[in-house]
Amino acid sequence: MAGPHPSTTDSRHTPRGRIDKRNAILEAAFAVFARDGYAKASVDAIADAAGVAKPTVYNHFGGKEGLFRQAVSTTAERATARSLAVVHGLGSDVDDLAHALREVGYRLLLCYTSEEAWALRRLLHAEISRFPDVFDTVRGSGPDQFSEALADRLARLALAGRLRLEDPVRAAEQFVALLTGPVEGRSALGTRPVSDQELRDTVAAAVETFTRAFAVPRGRLGDGPSSGQEAAL
Amino acid sequence: MAGPHPSTTDSRHTPRGRIDKRNAILEAAFAVFARDGYAKASVDAIADAAGVAKPTVYNHFGGKEGLFRQAVSTTAERATARSLAVVHGLGSDVDDLAHALREVGYRLLLCYTSEEAWALRRLLHAEISRFPDVFDTVRGSGPDQFSEALADRLARLALAGRLRLEDPVRAAEQFVALLTGPVEGRSALGTRPVSDQELRDTVAAAVETFTRAFAVPRGRLGDGPSSGQEAAL
DNA sequence: GTCCTTTTGAACTGGTGAGTTCATTCTTCA
DNA sequence: TGAAGAATGAACTCACCAGTTCAAAAGGAC
Numbered sequence: 001m002a003g004p005h006p007s008t009t010d011s012r013h014t015p016r017g018r019i020d021k022r023n024a025i026l027e028a029a030f031a032v033f034a035r036d037g038y039a040k041a042s043v044d045a046i047a048d049a050a051g052v053a054k055p056t057v058y059n060h061f062g063g064k065e066g067l068f069r070q071a072v073s074t075t076a077e078r079a080t081a082r083s084l085a086v087v088h089g090l091g092s093d094v095d096d097l098a099h100a101l102r103e104v105g106y107r108l109l110l111c112y113t114s115e116e117a118w119a120l121r122r123l124l125h126a127e128i129s130r131f132p133d134v135f136d137t138v139r140g141s142g143p144d145q146f147s148e149a150l151a152d153r154l155a156r157l158a159l160a161g162r163l164r165l166e167d168p169v170r171a172a173e174q175f176v177a178l179l180t181g182p183v184e185g186r187s188a189l190g191t192r193p194v195s196d197q198e199l200r201d202t203v204a205a206a207v208e209t210f211t212r213a214f215a216v217p218r219g220r221l222g223d224g225p226s227s228g229q230e231a232a233l
Numbered sequence: 234m235a236g237p238h239p240s241t242t243d244s245r246h247t248p249r250g251r252i253d254k255r256n257a258i259l260e261a262a263f264a265v266f267a268r269d270g271y272a273k274a275s276v277d278a279i280a281d282a283a284g285v286a287k288p289t290v291y292n293h294f295g296g297k298e299g300l301f302r303q304a305v306s307t308t309a310e311r312a313t314a315r316s317l318a319v320v321h322g323l324g325s326d327v328d329d330l331a332h333a334l335r336e337v338g339y340r341l342l343l344c345y346t347s348e349e350a351w352a353l354r355r356l357l358h359a360e361i362s363r364f365p366d367v368f369d370t371v372r373g374s375g376p377d378q379f380s381e382a383l384a385d386r387l388a389r390l391a392l393a394g395r396l397r398l399e400d401p402v403r404a405a406e407q408f409v410a411l412l413t414g415p416v417e418g419r420s421a422l423g424t425r426p427v428s429d430q431e432l433r434d435t436v437a438a439a440v441e442t443f444t445r446a447f448a449v450p451r452g453r454l455g456d457g458p459s460s461g462q463e464a465a466l
Numbered sequence: 467g468t469c470c471t472t473t474t475g476a477a478c479t480g481g482t483g484a485g486t487t488c489a490t491t492c493t494t495c496a
Numbered sequence: 497t498g499a500a501g502a503a504t505g506a507a508c509t510c511a512c513c514a515g516t517t518c519a520a521a522a523g524g525a526c
Contacts, residue, residue: 177414
């Protein structure tokens with residue numbers, strides 16, 4: 001954060017051990033916070049889990065609060081990056097649109113239902129009233145960015161004459177909602193495992209509904225846009 | 234719950250003051266738990282907020298844990314009852330289907346975005362790992378029941394030839410997801426107010442998508458089912 | 467008025483945890 | 497090898513809080 005370490009790779013003032021410890025602490029901190037919640041998590045437990053002495057934690061992060069912010073932010077950024085990578089895999093020149101959406105949807109749902117993602121969501125829900133800024137940090141370069149990226153892809157598909165959209169952002173929100181909404185309830189907020197089959201069924205149903213609502217029916221065997229619908233955008 | 238009080242209205246062994254105090258404690262407890270989280274909420278603060286002495290709390294609920302369970306369960310039942318009432322207002326003989334869905338959707342979203350509902354959801358997320366049974370209690374007579382009720386109504390609409398559904402439960406899940414998913418993000422998990430216009434826009438978009446996917450197009454001015462689609466169920 | 471239950475206030479115990487201090491040890495690099 | 501910064505462990509302070517105890521006070525029911 002505001003430590004005396006220059007951001008460039010300076011071998012003189014950034015001992016290699018420090019970064020390892022820092023990462024170990026962040027990892028352990030997230031795990032303990034996720035398991036016990038902010039209030040019940042003790043700095044001693046985190047230090048133990050990280051294999052580090054308590055004062056080291058205070059050296060690096062100042063206190064429990066700073067540690068929490070850093071741990072959550074770091075994990076959130078990692079999770080967002082994973083989801084973004086999935087969205088970027090959605091091209092606009094796909095052959096079988098429903099198949100492509102199922103593929104992306106399934107991978108997104110895997111991200112969404114990962115243990116880490118559940119823990120992150122639980123923590124955010126739990127502590128958002130005490131740390132509103134953490135939510136802003138996560139959103140600042142988080143799902144907002146993610147939502148935009150997905151909206152971009154959908155807009156491309158609309159331009160390519162494959163989707164009929166008025167509002168790409170709204171459509172992206174709805175696509176994600178159709179994917180994740182049904183899973184939220186079925187997995188008891190992530191505390192019960194969801195079978196892969198259930199995941200795939202949910203994805204299939206979501207894509208079915210989404211395409212019924214938004215997909216442009218294709219002329220038989222034609223692979224280029226033929227209806228001129230894309231000119232309207 | 235298992236107290237020495239008969240369930241009938243027995244004026245002899247149920248002093249009127251007790252129930253008032255009990256309710257006051259439950260209300261104050263939910264408020265304090267919602268504000269501070271389980272771990273940081275103190276029984277003293279709850280007793281103060283309820284205008285009651287600390288031992289009284291222990292007389293009624295045994296301890297912090299029992300108090301938490303009761304407070305959350307009670308609030309959850311109230312919230313579920315409200316949502317159920319809205320769903321029961323959805324008839325199967327409506328004239329303008331989209332209009333009826335918007336009406337129900339809007340009212341559901343009002344339930345969903347109430348301060349109490351947000352607090353409840355935050356609490357559940359926060360403490361589900363420590364109190365899994367509370368979630369089960371809430372679900373036992375909660376959203377499960379709610380989901381079933383909505384599915385029933387949609388099945389009726391399908392029978393009336395207004396919707397084309399394979400799986401009413403799935404459709405109900407998706408309807409709710411389309412309503413609530415977009416709001417979740419926009420309101421920062423309930424910590425930022427959402428304008429009524431935004432709510433209505435979300436409802437309109439959700440119903441638009443839902444009807445595009447599931448509504449049976451009606452013959453002009455005809456108000457009876459004419460396609461015989463309902464015979465398939 | 468009398469009996470019985472509930473409530474009250476206040477003090478007390480025991481446990482837990484954040485954050486600090488400091489002398490000692492480790493690591494890294496010159 | 498020697499110097500400097502980092503990490504360590506252990507003890508310590510201070511605050512907060514769950515749960516208990518108990519004698520005194522309400523508050524109805526008869």
